[in-house]
Amino acid sequence: MTRNWPHIRHIALALFCAAGAIYIVAPLAIVVLNSFSSTAYNVFPPEGYSLRWYENLAQQGAFLGAAVRSVILATLATAIALVIGTLSAYALVKYRLRGRDIVKAFLMAPVVLPSIVLGVALFIFFVRVGIAYSYPGLLLTHVLVVTPFVIAITAAGFSNFDWSTEEAAMDLGAGPIRTFFRVVLPQIRAGVLTAGLFAWITSFDQVETTLFLVRPGDNTLPIEMFLYLQKWQDPTIAALSSLLILLAVAIVIVMSIAGRNRTPDGLVMQGKETSK
Amino acid sequence: MSVQTLPTDVIAPRSRFWQKLRPWLLLLPAFALMTFLFVLPIGAFLEYSVYSYERGRLVEDFTFKTYLLFLTDPYYHAIIFDTLKMAAITSFVSLIIGYPLAYGLWRCRWPALQRWYGLIIFSPILVSVVVRSYGWSVLLSDQGAVNWTLMKLGAIREPLELVYNLTGVVISLCHVFLPLVVFPIFSSLVRIDPALREAAMDLGAGWWTTFRRVIFPQSLPGVVSALQISFTLALGALVTPAVLGGGRVLVLPLQVYRATSDINWPVASVGGLVLLVMALITVALCNRLLAYSES
Numbered sequence: 007m008t009r010n011w012p013h014i015r016h017i018a019l020a021l022f023c024a025a026g027a028i029y030i031v032a033p034l035a036i037v038v039l040n041s042f043s044s045t046a047y048n049v050f051p052p053e054g055y056s057l058r059w060y061e062n063l064a065q066q067g068a069f070l071g072a073a074v075r076s077v078i079l080a081t082l083a084t085a086i087a088l089v090i091g092t093l094s095a096y097a098l099v100k101y102r103l104r105g106r107d108i109v110k111a112f113l114m115a116p117v118v119l120p121s122i123v124l125g126v127a128l129f130i131f132f133v134r135v136g137i138a139y140s141y142p143g144l145l146l147t148h149v150l151v152v153t154p155f156v157i158a159i160t161a162a163g164f165s166n167f168d169w170s171t172e173e174a175a176m177d178l179g180a181g182p183i184r185t186f187f188r189v190v191l192p193q194i195r196a197g198v199l200t201a202g203l204f205a206w207i208t209s210f211d212q213v214e215t216t217l218f219l220v221r222p223g224d225n226t227l228p229i230e231m232f233l234y235l236q237k238w239q240d241p242t243i244a245a246l247s248s249l250l251i252l253l254a255v256a257i258v259i260v261m262s263i264a265g266r267n268r269t270p271d272g273l274v275m276q277g278k279e280t281s282k
Numbered sequence: 283m284s285v286q287t288l289p290t291d292v293i294a295p296r297s298r299f300w301q302k303l304r305p306w307l308l309l310l311p312a313f314a315l316m317t318f319l320f321v322l323p324i325g326a327f328l329e330y331s332v333y334s335y336e337r338g339r340l341v342e343d344f345t346f347k348t349y350l351l352f353l354t355d356p357y358y359h360a361i362i363f364d365t366l367k368m369a370a371i372t373s374f375v376s377l378i379i380g381y382p383l384a385y386g387l388w389r390c391r392w393p394a395l396q397r398w399y400g401l402i403i404f405s406p407i408l409v410s411v412v413v414r415s416y417g418w419s420v421l422l423s424d425q426g427a428v429n430w431t432l433m434k435l436g437a438i439r440e441p442l443e444l445v446y447n448l449t450g451v452v453i454s455l456c457h458v459f460l461p462l463v464v465f466p467i468f469s470s471l472v473r474i475d476p477a478l479r480e481a482a483m484d485l486g487a488g489w490w491t492t493f494r495r496v497i498f499p500q501s502l503p504g505v506v507s508a509l510q511i512s513f514t515l516a517l518g519a520l521v522t523p524a525v526l527g528g529g530r531v532l533v534l535p536l537q538v539y540r541a542t543s544d545i546n547w548p549v550a551s552v553g554g555l556v557l558l559v560m561a562l563i564t565v566a567l568c569n570r571l572l573a574y575s576e577s
């Protein structure tokens with residue numbers, strides 16, 4: 007074997023990774039393909055192509071209503087969780103609290119709990135105190151689910167935060183609120199944005215925790231889809247899924263563009279700090 | 283710095299009290315949220331585990347009947363066993379698939395390919411679990427693409443039964459967890475000092491020996507956290523077993539879901555408690571393993 011050829015185990019690894027990529031993309035690709043099928047039953051390859059499932063989807067008011075509800079719910083939950091989470095992350099990073107590890111573990115506890123257990127526990131509790139199916143209950147549940155992620159991500163964003171800039175602003179007479187918005191927030195912006203995006207997606211995707219908390223007829227989008235799938239399996243759900251995949255692709259593109267613009271910036275900033 | 287610390291020393295005690303209170307005030311909203319939506323609900327949940335359910339009605343008494351049911355009834359034993367089996371197979375298969383992918387991503391020489399491959403692995407996180415499970419149910423059905431390909435290749439004559447059984451649930455769950463498995467392994471690989479690998483190679487260790495003695499032990503923390511994530515998430519998975527199990531894969535989360543709908547809250551409560559205990563044992567075991575693998 008000559009030196010120019012890659013070793014057989016590198017070829018094997020590359021082939022395995024290619025197979026892995028197919029495994030990852032296949033179920034999403036088949037959904038998009040299936041959404042253009044002309045038949046109501048699932049068969050590969052499709053027997054014909056049409057847009058009838060998209061037309062059918064457009065007539066299903068329930069899905070549109072559910073999508074609007076999900077977007078509003080995810081946006082409100084993200085906004086509230088960002089405020090609560092950033093306050094907590096700031097307190098946890100800045101102050102040497104007594105029992106900080108216990109506080110952290112307590113705030114992270116909802117992540118360890120299986121989602122279905124949290125969902126059922128909240129449902130039983132809400133029934134008990136008489137606020138079952140209420141909107142504040144649903145909203146605060148989503149806030150609870152995403153807040154641990156916001157705390158973890160924003161706390162990481164504080165890791166190379168220059169605390170002397172905050173002190174400088176306060177010494178120069180800026181109040182705590184003004185200091186936060188003018189000095190602290192711009193520096194941790196990347197972490198807060200990442201946390202917000204992650205929180206939004208997590209809230210938008212909640213099934214187990216939300217299943218019992220929505221009033222029947224007022225479902226969020228993933229739950230409407232889940233319940234639809236329990237009854238029917240026609241490609242209407244494929245058409246809707248394709249639109250959601252399109253949304254995900256758009257998010258990836260926006261993120262990679264934003265990331266490309268930010269990385270050199272961040273590198274320059276870090277370079278400046280280390281050169282000091 | 284010395285100028286900074288001066289005022290706090292001369293400030294009146296009342297102000298120092300506020301200074302000490304400030305972090306707790308900042309944490310107050312999070313604590314309030316946790317108390318009302320986590321601590322109290324879990325308390326109510328536990329309370330129902332000692333109530334009983336008779337002739338379709340809840341009876342608010344005090345009994346360990348439901349606990350005894352889970353301890354003695356073979357039906358519940360089978361469900362708990364199936365749940366553990368599904369979680370074990372799923373996390374094992376995800377690690378077998380995920381480790382080489384993380385390794386390949388780490389060893390990739392072309393930055394552009396590395397970035398795109400990373401994007402391909404991680405972007406499915408953005409797509410709902412419902413959509414992905416639906417995709418697998420289409421892909422794995424008797425007339426689906428997988429059976430079609432295998433029949434065209436002549437590997438099989440009759441379509442394989444891949445949906446509405448454990449196989450389909452495992453294939454789909456592995457897909458859902460794959461990014462969460464690759465990420466910790468990849469990040470522990472990235473932390474390895476490249477000089478270590480070169481030193482091993484220079485000292486005459488072959489590829490396999492280098493991997494076995496140097497690379498793999500260093501990546502163990504990532505493997506353990508990947509195991510913890512996939513196992514605990516698989517224990518609590520509801521959507522995928524519901525969509526791909528077709529009512530034949532009876533795992534504990536589905537049982538809890540049904541019991542809640544039937545207002546059999548004592549069974550839902552004890553079932554949930556069993557799930558929680560299994561998840562906590564997994565976390566504790568993995569933390570021990572993690573401490574062991576890092577030493």
